[in-house]
Structure formats: C-alpha cells, structure tokens
Amino acid sequence: MSTPGEPLIQVRGLKKHFPIRSGMLIQRDVGAVRAVDGIDFDVLRGETLGLVGESGCGKSTTARLITRLLEPTAGSITWEGRDIAGLSRRELKPLRREMQMIFQDPYSSLNPRKTVGAIIGEPFIIHGVESDDTKRRKRVQELMEQVGLNPEHYNRLPHQFSGGQRQRIGVARAIALKPKMIVADEPVSALDVSIQAQILNLLSELQRDLGLTIVFIAHDLSVVRHTCDRVAVMYLGKIVELASSDELYLHPRHPYTGALLSAVPVPDPRLARNKHRQILGGDVPSPTNPPNACRFHTRCAKFVEGTCDVVEPPLEPKEGGNVAACHFPLTDEEIARRVPSAAA
Amino acid sequence: MSEPLLVVKDLAVHFETEDGLVQAVDGISYTVERGKTLGIVGESGSGKSVSSMTVMGLTRAGNARISGSITFDGKELLTASNSDMRSIRGGDVAMIFQDPLSSLHPFYKIGDQLIEAHRSHNDVSKAKARDRAVEMLTLVGLPDPRRRIDSYPHEFSGGMRQRVMIAMALINNPKLLIADEPTTALDVTVQAQILELIQKLQAELDTAVVMITHDLGVVAEVTEEIAVMYAGRIVEYGSSDTIFAAPEHPYTWGLLKSIPRLDTPRDEPLVPIYGRPPSLINKPSGCSFHPRCPYVREAHKKVDPGLEPTGGADATHKVACLLPAETRRSLWAALRAGETPDQVLQEVDIPANTLSPSAEGQTGEEVTGQ
Numbered sequence: 150m151s152t153p154g155e156p157l158i159q160v161r162g163l164k165k166h167f168p169i170r171s172g173m174l175i176q177r178d179v180g181a182v183r184a185v186d187g188i189d190f191d192v193l194r195g196e197t198l199g200l201v202g203e204s205g206c207g208k209s210t211t212a213r214l215i216t217r218l219l220e221p222t223a224g225s226i227t228w229e230g231r232d233i234a235g236l237s238r239r240e241l242k243p244l245r246r247e248m249q250m251i252f253q254d255p256y257s258s259l260n261p262r263k264t265v266g267a268i269i270g271e272p273f274i275i276h277g278v279e280s281d282d283t284k285r286r287k288r289v290q291e292l293m294e295q296v297g298l299n300p301e302h303y304n305r306l307p308h309q310f311s312g313g314q315r316q317r318i319g320v321a322r323a324i325a326l327k328p329k330m331i332v333a334d335e336p337v338s339a340l341d342v343s344i345q346a347q348i349l350n351l352l353s354e355l356q357r358d359l360g361l362t363i364v365f366i367a368h369d370l371s372v373v374r375h376t377c378d379r380v381a382v383m384y385l386g387k388i389v390e391l392a393s394s395d396e397l398y399l400h401p402r403h404p405y406t407g408a409l410l411s412a413v414p415v416p417d418p419r420l421a422r423n424k425h426r427q428i429l430g431g432d433v434p435s436p437t438n439p440p441n442a443c444r445f446h447t448r449c450a451k452f453v454e455g456t457c458d459v460v461e462p463p464l465e466p467k468e469g470g471n472v473a474a475c476h477f478p479l480t481d482e483e484i485a486r487r488v489p490s491a492a493a
Numbered sequence: 494m495s496e497p498l499l500v501v502k503d504l505a506v507h508f509e510t511e512d513g514l515v516q517a518v519d520g521i522s523y524t525v526e527r528g529k530t531l532g533i534v535g536e537s538g539s540g541k542s543v544s545s546m547t548v549m550g551l552t553r554a555g556n557a558r559i560s561g562s563i564t565f566d567g568k569e570l571l572t573a574s575n576s577d578m579r580s581i582r583g584g585d586v587a588m589i590f591q592d593p594l595s596s597l598h599p600f601y602k603i604g605d606q607l608i609e610a611h612r613s614h615n616d617v618s619k620a621k622a623r624d625r626a627v628e629m630l631t632l633v634g635l636p637d638p639r640r641r642i643d644s645y646p647h648e649f650s651g652g653m654r655q656r657v658m659i660a661m662a663l664i665n666n667p668k669l670l671i672a673d674e675p676t677t678a679l680d681v682t683v684q685a686q687i688l689e690l691i692q693k694l695q696a697e698l699d700t701a702v703v704m705i706t707h708d709l710g711v712v713a714e715v716t717e718e719i720a721v722m723y724a725g726r727i728v729e730y731g732s733s734d735t736i737f738a739a740p741e742h743p744y745t746w747g748l749l750k751s752i753p754r755l756d757t758p759r760d761e762p763l764v765p766i767y768g769r770p771p772s773l774i775n776k777p778s779g780c781s782f783h784p785r786c787p788y789v790r791e792a793h794k795k796v797d798p799g800l801e802p803t804g805g806a807d808a809t810h811k812v813a814c815l816l817p818a819e820t821r822r823s824l825w826a827a828l829r830a831g832e833t834p835d836q837v838l839q840e841v842d843i844p845a846n847t848l849s850p851s852a853e854g855q856t857g858e859e860v861t862g863q
Contacts, residue, residue, distance in 0.1 A: 203680040204651075311769050341536040342707055346751035346765035368680060371710075375753030375763065394759060412685035414710025415756055416749065418733045421714040428689055429682040432650045 163224035199377030255315035532716030
C-alpha cells in the first residue's frame with residue numbers, strides 16, 4: 150500500500166454536458182444539460198470522500214465520470230498519475246478492476262436470473278483472474294463470509310434475499326477483485342433504518358481491513374457526516390463547499406450548506422422546537438440554463454445584487470479551513486442561529 | 494373537544510394469500526384528538542401503512558379479513574357501506590401519499606383533478622370549484638396559481654407536486670389528514686418546506702394529522718404523540734418527548750441508536766439492530782421482536798407481551814416488553830450514555846424469569862403469534 154494522504158485521483162475542470170437534441174430526422178443540438186460544469190477535487194488514498202447535494206446537482210454524474218462509465222465533455226481525471234479522461238474502452242479495462250461501484254437499488258443492480266455465486270464470481274471471469282471453478286467458488290464463499298452472508302447460500306437467487314442482504318451481495322461483488330477505490334452511489338438510501346447501520350458498519354470495516362478509498366454519494370447529511378472524512382457539497386453541477394466532515398458540520402461557510410444542514414430534521418423534539426429552521430424557497434433552477442455567476446444567488450438569503458449575479462465566486466479557503474465558493478460566507482453567529490445542532 | 498376524532502380499537506387486518514395468512518396489522522389501538530398530530534413510526538412491513546389505509550377503507554379486498562373497530566367522529570367505519578366510505582374519503586378524511594407523481598393522474602390538468610375532488614363532495618358549479626382550487630393552490634404556496642392550474646402534473650417538480658397533492662387533500666376541509674411518508678421522495682430542503690407547510694395549514698385549519706414515516710427526525714419535528722410499530726403491533730406509545738427521552742422498548746432503542754445524527758459526536762458508533770424484520774405470515778412466537786432483541790430471555794420466546802402503561806411520568810406512555818420496568822430503565826440509561834448492547838449486558842443484570850406486569854398470569858401458557 151502506498152502512503153495515505155496522497156491523491157489517488159485528481160479531478161480538474163471536469164465537465165459533462167448532455168446535449169438536448171431536437172428534430173425528427175435531422176437532429177440538431179438545441180442546448181445542453183450542464184450536469185457537471187467544471188469541478189476540481191482530489192480523492193486521497195484511504196479516505197472516504199462524501200459528495201452531497203439535492204437531486205440533479207450532478208453528484209451521480211460525477212461518480213460515473215470518475216469511474217469512466219461516462220465520457221467527460223472536458224477536463225482531466227488523473228488516476229495514480231495518469232490521465233484517464235480520454236482513454237478508450239480497451240485501455241480502460243485493466244483499470245476497471247481497481248475502481249468498483251456499489252449502486253443504490255439492490256433490486257435492480259443484481260441480475261435476477263443469476264445465482265449469488267455467479268454474480269459475485271463474475272468479476273473473476275471477466276478479468277480472467279480465476280478460471281478454475283472450484284477455486285473460484287472458494288473465493289466467492291470467502292467473500293460472502295466477509296460481508297456477512299451465509300456461504301451456503303451460494304446457489305440462491307437474488308429474490309431470496311432481503312434488501313440489506315442484497316446490498317451485501319453488491320458489496321461482495323465490488324470488493325471481489327480487491328479494488329483500490331469504491332464509488333458507492335446512495336448505498337443505503339433504499340434500506341430500512343435498522344438495516345442502514347449494518348451496511349454502513351460493514352463498509353467502514355472493509356475500508357479498514359482492505360485499505361479502501363471510498364467515494365460516498367448520498368443525500369442524507371447525517372449519514373455522510375458519520376461516514377466521510379471529507380465532504381464536497383454540490384449545487385447545480387458545481388462544488389460550492391469542500392471541507393473535512395468536522396469543519397463542514399461545525400461551521401458551514403456556504404449559505405447553501407447552511408440551508409441544507411438547517412433542513413435536516415433532528416430526531417429530538419426538544420432540539421427541534423428550538424431550531425430556527427431556515428427554509429430555502431423555491432426549486433433548484435434548471436441545469437440547462439443555470440443562473441449567472443454564483444448559481445445559488447437566486448435562492449440565497451445573503452444575495453447582494455451587483456456582486457453575486459455578476460462575479461463568479463472562486464472556490465477558496467474561508468475562516469475555519471473550509472473551502473467555499475461564496476462572496477459572503479456565513480459568519481459564526483449566523484451559523485449558530487441556523488444550525489443549532491452544530492453547536493450542541 | 495371531549496370526544497376523540499378517531500378511535501381505532503383492536504384493529505386487525507389479515508390478508509389471505511397463496512403463501513398463507515399475512516397478519517399485516519395484528520390488534521392495534523390508538524386515538525387521535527381533534528387538531529392533534531400522531532406519528533406512526535416503523536419499518537417496511539410493520540403494518541403502518543395498512544392500518545391507515547384501513548381507516549380510509551382502502552383495504553376492503555376480497556382476501557382481507559378485518560376485525561376490531563374504527564370510530565371516526567362518532568361513526569363506525571368498518572361496517573360503513575361503500576358509498577358512505579366514498580363520501581368520507583376525500584371529504585372528512587383525506588390522505589397524501591409518498592409518491593406525488595404516481596398519485597396524480599398524468600393525463601389531466603391539475604386544475605381538473607382539484608375541481609373533481611371538490612365537486613364530488615360539494616354541490617357547487619365548476620366555476621366556484623375552480624375558484625376554490627385556485628384558493629387552495631395559493632394556500633399551499635404554488636407560485637402563479639391562476640396560470641399553473643392548467644398545467645399537467647409532469648410540468649411540476651417533486652416538491653410542487655406534493656403541494657398540489659396537499660391542496661387536493663385539504664380542498665374539502667377534512668377533519669383528519671393521513672400523510673403516508675409525505676416527504677420520503679423529496680430532498681431535505683424540499684422536505685423542510687413541505688413539513689412547514691403541513692404544520693402551518695394544520696394550525697390554520699385545525700386538521701388532525703396522522704403522520705406515517707420511517708424517519709425519526711420527521712416525527713420529532715412535527716408530532717405530539719408517537720406509536721412505534723413492529724410486525725403489525727404497536728410496541729411503544731407515548732408523547733414524542735417521552736419516546737425520544739425515555740423510550741422503554743428495545744426496538745425503539747435500536748431505531749434511535751442506529752441512525753447517525755447531526756447532534757451527537759461524529760465518531761459515536763452506530764449500533765445496528767441485528768437480523769431483519771420477521772415474516773408476517775410466520776411470526777416469531779412470544780414477543781415478535783425476540784429474535785432480534787439483545788436482551789432476550791427464554792421466557793420471552795413463549796409469552797406474548799401486551800401494550801401496558803409503563804408507570805412512568807408520562808401517563809400515556811405504554812410499552813409491550815417483557816423486561817421488568819426497572820431493568821428497562823437501567824438498560825436505556827446505559828445505552829444512552831453511549832454503551833453498546835454487549836457492554837450493557839455485562840453491567841445490567843436481567844432477571845431470567847421475572848417478567849413485566851403485562852405478562853402476569855400468562856407465563857407457561859401456550860402463546861402463538863396469532
């Protein structure tokens with residue numbers, strides 16, 4: 150293993166625009182959904198980086214770009230010193246072993262006609278790692294044991310498992326080839342609360358035992374805080390704030406982060422009554438035609454005309470160590486008022 | 494104000510299926526006072542939705558066996574005729590569902606759907622009903638309602654669709670609103686908007702609300718009383734302050750300890766509930782929770798606990814647990830201090846045979862999960 154703390158993956162100026170086409174026979178581009186629109190971040194070895202934001206902010210697209218399931222429109226993705234943004238499918242194949250994904254829906258991400266053994270064993274066949282059936286079966290059963298499944302259930306089909314167990318199958322498949330990085334896209338959102346904790350604990354055990362780097366995508370801010378070392382907050386295809394979990398939740402500097410945290414319901418009636426819930430008005434604007442300059446200015450409580458809608462704020466260090474893209478970051482006093490849970 | 498708006502008593506809803514009898518709801522009782530909010534918390538398959546759909550008369554299928562009683566505003570609903578139910582449903586009792594896209598008809602303009610909802614319960618002209626629809630859309634904060642009333646559901650965002658659903662549910666001034674996971678499909682910021690809206694309208698219109706959810710944060714913010722359901726039963730009931738500050742059922746403890754929270758230290762470990770929810774066809778004997786309970790004793794596998802008052806400070810607080818009350822309290826005190834169930838078990842002595850009062854006279858009896 151290499152030293153922790155150095156970047157495993159470096160993303161610079163990454164963009165993904167999905168063209169909108171119109172016309173029956175002769176199609177022409179009439180615009181683009183700017184799903185990811187110029188983001189920079191590093192994923193350090195051995196860390197868990199969280200990507201949070203509302204639906205449509207580009208977090209899942211980012212996940213699919215860094216695993217190169219999608220082709221970027223622009224920008225670079227440097228994986229262990231090598232730019233993989235423009236690699237062809239064939240060139241990518243050996244890399245696929247090193248980066249794996251876990252998906253949100255354990256029902257649709259497993260082939261219902263294949264046995265669990267075949268599902269978990271498939272990566273070994275695809276990458277020609279273990280062609281001997283008996284040995285492969287043994288390795289698959291070890292994996293099943295490792296993720297807390299009964300190895301005797303090797304020949305069962307996915308429908309014979311509960312949601313939580315199915316997610317364990319997805320995890321076993323992802324770690325089969327000992328990848329360096331796992332991208333988990335909302336891995337617990339489809340699960341019941343009592344099962345969520347089982348899967349979160351499993352992921353952190355595996356990370357510790359296997360030295361995994363994890364990119365964790367979720368919309369549940371409490372889950373992200375618990376799971377991640379660093380968190381990037383996305384809004385309309387941009388990263389608006391990036392900080393360590395502790396810093397981000399203790400003192401969010403971007404007003405959007407503040408609003409997100411303020412919106413999380415606190416499971417404590419007494420705290421909830423004292424909270425000044427800050428309600429964000431309106432909806433997220435369309436990513437086909439995002440607002441000028443700071444994209445959040447249309448919904449921001451601290452909007453200043455002539456600045457926020459004219460000059461795009463750079464992502465730069467703010468008080469307390471957070472990196473945020475905001476001209477008028479939240480002050481400590483404002484944070485205490487909006488996010489009382491952070492002070493507690 | 495004396496008589497409660499909704500009284501559900503010993504309600505059982507079983508479905509006959511090819512695989513066996515599904516005991517979706519298995520003897521639950523609760524009351525909802527006028528203008529108040531009750532939260533029903535539970536995981537998938539706990540029976541929380543089926544119980545509320547039965548209040549609406551939506552489980553009257555050929556294979557359903559329903560017993561007990563549901564009294565709404567002094568009227569028995571279980572024996573009401575289908576046409577009586579139709580006039581109550583959408584009139585005095587309204588419901589909003591989790592997924593606002595699939596509960597609005599995609600082919601009709603939202604205005605037409607709102608007008609139909611109003612006219613099917615009130616003898617008014619189309620123009621009057623349309624005015625009422627605009628009024629409701631304004632009330633729920635839909636921007637530019639006079640123009641947007643002629644839009645189709647797909648032209649709205651998820652949060653706006655849920656506002657339209659709420660407008661439709663409240664258009665006939667219902668006395669009771671059943672909200673089944675109303676914010677689960679929404680982003681947190683939109684969830685906060687919708688919860689605020691429901692609370693505001695509830696205060697203005699004096700509507701009672703039954704809020705069904707799996708999210709403990711949501712119930713903490715909006716409800717006054719909470720029923721925790723597990724495997725078709727209510728296992729704990731009390732004011733929301735009590736349920737969060739002094740819960741007495743191991744399942745409730747499990748729920749509270751297994752969610753990460755923003756107001757606790759980040760490194761506090763999550764304590765999952767082991768195993769998974771039981772099958773409702775073949776329920777565990779004795780206490781349904783016993784296969785997953787870290788504090789199980791041999792006797793708990795045979796005796797089915799009833800929902801009994803805890804004798805604590807909150808007189809409404811009830812729990813269905815066979816552990817003696819003082820043991821439950823010391824267990825929770827240790828768990829609350831951050832200990833895991835394994836650590837707790839080393840400290841707190843659980844008597845092997847002493848059972849809580851709810852089990853008295855039952856010990857030794859053959860008790861099945863029926």
